[in-house]
Structure formats: C-alpha cells, structure tokens
Amino acid sequence: MKKNLIAIAMGSLITLSAPFYSIADSNPAVHAQVEYSQFVTKRQVVDQLLADAVKAFKSPARVSHAGFTAKMPSNMEMVTARLLEAYQLEPYRTDLLMSAANAQIYNKNVDRAIELFEQVLTVAPDDLDAHSYLAVWQKFKGNDKASQKHMEKIYALNKGRESDLKRIFSTVDRVLSTPLKEKAGQSLGDNGAIVTLGYALNPDGSMHDILIKRLETTLEMAKANPKAFIVLTGGVPQNHKTEGKLMADWLIQHGISADRIIEENYATSTVGNALYSSYALARHNIKHATIISSASHVRRGQTLFEIASWQTGPQNITFDTVAYPDKPLDELKQASDKEILGIYRDALRTYGLWSYRSYPLESR
Incomplete structure (x- = not known):
C-alpha cells in the first residue's frame, strides 16, 4: 500500500x-x-x-x-x-x-x-x-x-x-585515558557533590539489583563525605514510580538526611541526567562532583556532565567517577568501540546537536 x-x-x-x-x-x-x-x-x-x-x-x-x-x-x-x-x-x-x-x-x-x-x-x-x-x-x-x-x-x-x-x-x-576506580580519589570538601545515575526500574516499579549496588556505593561515599550534596538522577517511570524518588527513599531509610538529597525525577537518558543535574550543581556552587554508575557507563556519564557544565557552570567545576563493577574493571580498562560510539553520540546531543x-x- x-x-x-x-x-x-x-x-x-x-x-x-x-x-x-x-x-x-x-x-x-x-x-x-x-x-x-x-x-x-x-x-x-x-x-x-x-x-x-x-x-x-x-x-x-x-x-x-x-x-x-x-x-x-x-x-x-x-x-x-x-x-x-x-x-x-x-x-x-x-x-x-x-x-x-x-x-x-x-x-x-x-x-x-x-x-x-x-x-x-x-x-x-x-x-x-x-x-x-x-x-x-x-x-x-x-x-x-x-x-x-x-x-x-x-x-x-x-x-x-x-x-x-x-x-x-x-x-x-x-x-x-583515565583509569576506572571503585573508590573515591579525593575528599569532596565543603563544595562537593555525589551524583548517582539511575538505572531502569523493574516493570513492577522496584529497583534493579544494579541500581541498588550503585546506591550501596553512594551510601559508603556519603558517609565518608557528610557535607556533600547527593544528586539522584533518573525519571523513567515504572508503575508510577521514578528512579530518583526510589533512590532517595532508599538512602533516607539507610540513615542519610533528606536535607542533603536532591531528586532529579525527569531525565530519561544519560543526556538528560547531565543536562538536568548540571543546574542543581550550579545552584549549589559545586566545585567538584563524583559520578557513580556502572563501570561500563561512568566514562560516558563524566563526558556528558563536563559538556553540560560548559553552559551552566559553575566555572572550573571538576568531575571524577566511582564505578560499581558490573564487569571486572580489567575487562573494561580499554573502552570498546561500542562504548566510544555511545560517548561521541551522546556528547554531540548534550552539546546541542539534535x-x-x-x-x-x-x-x-
């Protein structure tokens, strides 16, 4: 036809x-x-x-x-x-x-x-x-x-x-060229933030094991940096729930003060994670942020957050990453072509090319 x-x-x-x-x-x-x-x-x-x-x-x-x-x-x-x-x-x-x-x-x-x-x-x-x-x-x-x-x-x-x-x-x-790591490389100080990237929820609205592992890494780092803000980003709904809200609830249940937590409940991709969260970092004049995600994802996350911050600031903000090892880090030491393609593709989207x-x- x-x-x-x-x-x-x-x-x-x-x-x-x-x-x-x-x-x-x-x-x-x-x-x-x-x-x-x-x-x-x-x-x-x-x-x-x-x-x-x-x-x-x-x-x-x-x-x-x-x-x-x-x-x-x-x-x-x-x-x-x-x-x-x-x-x-x-x-x-x-x-x-x-x-x-x-x-x-x-x-x-x-x-x-x-x-x-x-x-x-x-x-x-x-x-x-x-x-x-x-x-x-x-x-x-x-x-x-x-x-x-x-x-x-x-x-x-x-x-x-x-x-x-x-x-x-x-x-x-x-x-x-920056090696992946499972532990934070520096103290976040008074103007620091932890940014935890969401992961698709299960169909019933519960958190996937991968997301819980990211939160366990976040909890450990949050306790070591009691003054740091915590940005939880992810907005793909399942059963009327979002990643950002469930992550916040989990951390509060494990002893983290709600006053430290910033929920970002709108992003539906890593590009959205970076674009929306960059304004939260700017609002609180964050000087350094550590991004937490799966080891196969953190390099893309850091690239996009750096590009997003070019427009929003704060000026001279720096980023590093902590990886939950969804795969052995030795296997991910060299980024695959698939990973690099995803980094370049989303870098251009974050920059503003539709x-x-x-x-x-x-x-x-």
Missing part, C-alpha cells in the same frame, strides 16, 4: 506543467511545480512516512543493560527506510537525511551514516552540522585526514564550533 502511495505521489511529479526555473540563475529546480491538489497528495504521503518512522522509533520503547541504552537496531533500520523514502519525495529536506544518518549511528552503522551526512553536503556544502558530524565520525573511524578536512571547513564557517569540537575531542580523550530533526520525529 505504501509503495502504491509513493508511486502515485511520484507520478504526480511527471504529469506536470512546465518546469519551474529559478529567476536568480535560470537553473532548473530539482522537480517541477505541481497543481495544489497534487502537492497535497505528496504531502500526505510524506506525513504518513514520517508517522511510520515515529511509530518505529517509539516501539519498543527502550532496552537497557549495564547502563547502555539504545533503540533496537531493527527499529532504526525501519526509521531510516521511512525517512529516506520521504526524502525521495522531498529532495530539499536535508533534515530527513540528517535524521536517517543519526538513526544509523544508533544502529552502529557508522559507515552508512557517513554516506548520508556526505549526501547532505551535496545539497548544502556549507552545512555546519553535517561537517561537524563528519568530523566526529571520521575521527571515530580513525580517518584523521578526512576528519581534519571537515574541521578546516568548520573553522572557515564558524570558529566557535571548531573550538568546541576540539574541546569535545580533548574531553573524550582525557576521560578514556539527532532527529524531522517533525514529528524530533529528539535530542
């Missing part, structure tokens, strides 16, 4: 009046003008394709294991396919290409994503975001010359963006 609708819409572009020419340069446009009724037909097909993309994007909602959260790959293939079908009908809609490319990033198919980002540049060679994505993902692939070529173009277009990307690269490299920018499929 969908193919028939697309064929009808595409066919309407053939039985048209004379081609439209640009007054400015007399070059023919990508497609000819159509009568209003025909245009509406095409619009309806595009809208339906985007609605199908949204449906695929949202189902299943999410899967999570050891702190790594992502859409199911099969769903991302469906999202990509629907976006590209819509792009066939609307060849000026580079937002569709951008969204399709990022769907492939979620699907861990970086080569395909690079192809789609490069296709954006054939339409808009000065597109700053496309060059930014390509600089990052070519670097991820180890193609340093290609990455540098895009960085030079970015510098010519926007020196601030080039500087920010260099800072992201430097932050990721530093975090990846992954999906095709209404109604819009998501940071």
Whole structure:
C-alpha cells in the first residue's frame, strides 16, 4: 500500500506543467511545480512516512543493560527506510537525511551514516552540522585526514564550533585515558557533590539489583563525605514510580538526611541526567562532583556532565567517577568501540546537536 502511495505521489511529479526555473540563475529546480491538489497528495504521503518512522522509533520503547541504552537496531533500520523514502519525495529536506544518518549511528552503522551526512553536503556544502558530524565520525573511524578536512571547513564557517569540537575531542580523550576506580580519589570538601545515575526500574516499579549496588556505593561515599550534596538522577517511570524518588527513599531509610538529597525525577537518558543535574550543581556552587554508575557507563556519564557544565557552570567545576563493577574493571580498562560510539553520540546531543530533526520525529 505504501509503495502504491509513493508511486502515485511520484507520478504526480511527471504529469506536470512546465518546469519551474529559478529567476536568480535560470537553473532548473530539482522537480517541477505541481497543481495544489497534487502537492497535497505528496504531502500526505510524506506525513504518513514520517508517522511510520515515529511509530518505529517509539516501539519498543527502550532496552537497557549495564547502563547502555539504545533503540533496537531493527527499529532504526525501519526509521531510516521511512525517512529516506520521504526524502525521495522531498529532495530539499536535508533534515530527513540528517535524521536517517543519526538513526544509523544508533544502529552502529557508522559507515552508512557517513554516506548520508556526505549526501547532505551535496545539497548544502556549507552545512555546519553535517561537517561537524563528519568530523566526529571520521575521527571515530580513525580517518584523521578526512576528519581534519571537515574541521578546516568548520573553522572557515564558524570558529566557535571548531573550538568546541576540539574541546569535545580533548574531553573524550582525557576521560578514556583515565583509569576506572571503585573508590573515591579525593575528599569532596565543603563544595562537593555525589551524583548517582539511575538505572531502569523493574516493570513492577522496584529497583534493579544494579541500581541498588550503585546506591550501596553512594551510601559508603556519603558517609565518608557528610557535607556533600547527593544528586539522584533518573525519571523513567515504572508503575508510577521514578528512579530518583526510589533512590532517595532508599538512602533516607539507610540513615542519610533528606536535607542533603536532591531528586532529579525527569531525565530519561544519560543526556538528560547531565543536562538536568548540571543546574542543581550550579545552584549549589559545586566545585567538584563524583559520578557513580556502572563501570561500563561512568566514562560516558563524566563526558556528558563536563559538556553540560560548559553552559551552566559553575566555572572550573571538576568531575571524577566511582564505578560499581558490573564487569571486572580489567575487562573494561580499554573502552570498546561500542562504548566510544555511545560517548561521541551522546556528547554531540548534550552539546546541542539534535539527532532527529524531522517533525514529528524530533529528539535530542
């Protein structure tokens, strides 16, 4: 049925009046003008394709294991396919290409994503975001010359963006080179905070064992730093309960004063954890924060919190991490490509580049 609708819409572009020419340069446009009724037909097909993309994007909602959260790959293939079908009908809609490319990033198919980002540049060679994505993902692939070529173009277009990307690269490299640890490396002092990242609740609204282990690590550190604030971040509801609230209840039951606890009950991803919590850290003028999460997750968490704090402050705030060893730390000494991909992907989202920018499929 969908193919028939697309064929009808595409066919309407053939039985048209004379081609439209640009007054400015007399070059023919990508497609000819159509009568209003025909245009509406095409619009309806595009809208339906985007609605199908949204449906695929949202189902299943999410899967999570050891702190790594992502859409199911099969769903991302469906999202990509629907976006590209819509792009066939609307060849000026580079937002569709951008969204399709990022769907492939979620699907861990970086080569395909690079192809789609490069296709954006054939339409808009000065597109700053496309060059930014390509600089990052070519670097991820180890193609340093290609990455540098895009960085030079970015510098010519926007020196601030080039500087920010260099800072992201430097932050990721530093975090990846820092050894994981199970104990705090320093006392938090008078302006310190503990930030504990949530983990998906069980369907009945109870806490997963992984989240309880993070809380046990938090409790130990909270007792060693009695003046530190404690930020508990996680807002994905299950059975009308959120991670932030349940974590707070658990710590209070184990002797931690409620006056020290800041609940963040809205974040639905690590990006949200960083963005929402950064304002709590700014409000209390925190100078150093220790992030607690699973060992396979803390490096991504630290990177995102550092990037989020660039906008909110406090100025010169520093971060480190304490890992609950969901896996032996020796196995995680060298970050996997999967982990590094997740770090770069979410670093760009935290920085402000939206992954999906095709209404109604819009998501940071």
